[in-house]
Amino acid sequence: MTLAPSLKLPTITAIRAYSMGGAAAKVHGQGGGDYHDQGHDHWIDDHIATPMSKYDEYKQSRQSFGINVLGTLVVEVEASDGTTGFAVSTAGNPGCFIVEHHLSRFVEGKRVDQIKLIHDQMLNSTLFYSGGGGVVINTISCVDLALWDLYGKVLHLPVYKLLGGAVRDTIHFYATGARPDLAQQMGFIGGKMPTHWGPADDDDGIAKDIAMLADMRERVGDDFWLMFDCWMSQTVNYATKLAHAAAPYKLKWIEECFPPNQIESYRQLKKNMPAGMLMTTGEHTGTIEGFKELSDAGVDILQPDVGWCGGVTSLCEIAAIAKSRGQLVVPHGSSVYSHHAVITFTNTPFSEFLMTSPHADSLRPQFDPILVGEPVPEGGIMTAEQLDKPGFGVELNRDCPLERPFQH
Ligand SMILES: C[C@H](O)[C@H](O)CC(=O)C(=O)O
Ligand SMILES: [Mg+2]
Secondary structure (H helix, E strand, O other), X not given: OOOOHHHOOOEEEEEEEEEEOOOOOOOOOOOOOOOOOOOOOOHHHOOOOOOXXXXXXXXXXXXXXXXXOOOEEEEEEEEOOOOEEEXXXXXXXXXXXXXHHHHHHHHOOOEOOOHHHHHHHHHHHOHHHHOOOHHXXXXXXXXXXXXXXXXXXXHOOEHXXXXXXXXXXXXXXXXXXXXXXXXXXXXXXXXXXXXXXXXXXXXXXXXXXXXXXXXXXXXXXXXXXXXXXXXXXXXXHHHHHHHHHHHHHOEEEEEOOOOOOOHHXXXXXXXXXXXXXXXXXXXXXXXXXXXXXXXXXXXXEEOOOOOOOOHXXXXXXXXXXXXHOOOEEOOXXXXXHHHHHHOOOOOOOOEEEEOOOOOOOOOOOOOOOOEEOOOXXXXXXXXXXXXXXXXXXXXXXXXXXXXXXXXX
């Protein structure tokens, strides 16, 4: 078959990987693709419950145990017609090594539309060291996103149009941060707060997080959604007690109570949940098999991070798993990479906006400062028009302190 002349697509001539921030860098606390790499006076590092909270010395700050060691990974791909695409995720220098010395062989020389083939080759060739998740899958996700960006930029189409087009004109957002009451004033439909206490604090911990919820419910009134994000910090018993204590305050969902592979814990919690409250998780799950297991366990909302689950190519597969079960897929906040996908999903009625302003009191683009032109919801809403630019509609901010630690 010969393609129409206009459809003769260029090939990929080069892939380059850069890092910013993280433990290997001289400059820290900027944000970027590793949104946990913020300054010290930031809500996202203020005594949030984690699996490390059982150690007193790691209770106060997630940076103290290394949540920001990886830093930002930037992957840039260049086509034979001179077009470039790029993406960012969380993988820093280790990601740069994997891209330059391993994944580059599957990318260079392929046509810009061969994304699914490259995706399959990246996943299968890394199975012997990926463990089905973590920094390897973050890296593969970043390459996948860069390829979609390049494809859109070559065709002069936004990624959401390449994926089949928008199923709605707008995306409505809830906000994650320390101040749901301020998010309400900004037009968001709900607010998700981190829990600050966990099983090591026992009933006292539950009482303190419920006091925070009660105070927030008082501020926002009855109809605004409030949710808890538990960042893998709990046990089934603790999560069950917390969920029941939160029910009178109309907690909409309880998120990521356990580490990603504790499928049995999710199955148990689902059985114990108060009527009407949702159980959600998925941001640290890196395979479609993992999402199938979470779906089987009865998770109500699957929450893949498109930068950590295999990219847009995997996110579409995960959305299909959820759809086949009547479950929702509401990705973990990942800005444009998520917006372009979710506007095409029938089972994503709303999405997440992660507040990266230090006090969660103003709108700051999630991956600030690494993307130029990163859109933010206006009045809690984003329109399809805001996404109507080639690729993911953003450019790389070359004023950021990018390093290229490896070259092939
Ligand atoms: C606030 C949470 O601990 C985490 O930093 C972000 C997250 O899990 C989410 O947005 O969901
Ligand atoms: Mg979360």
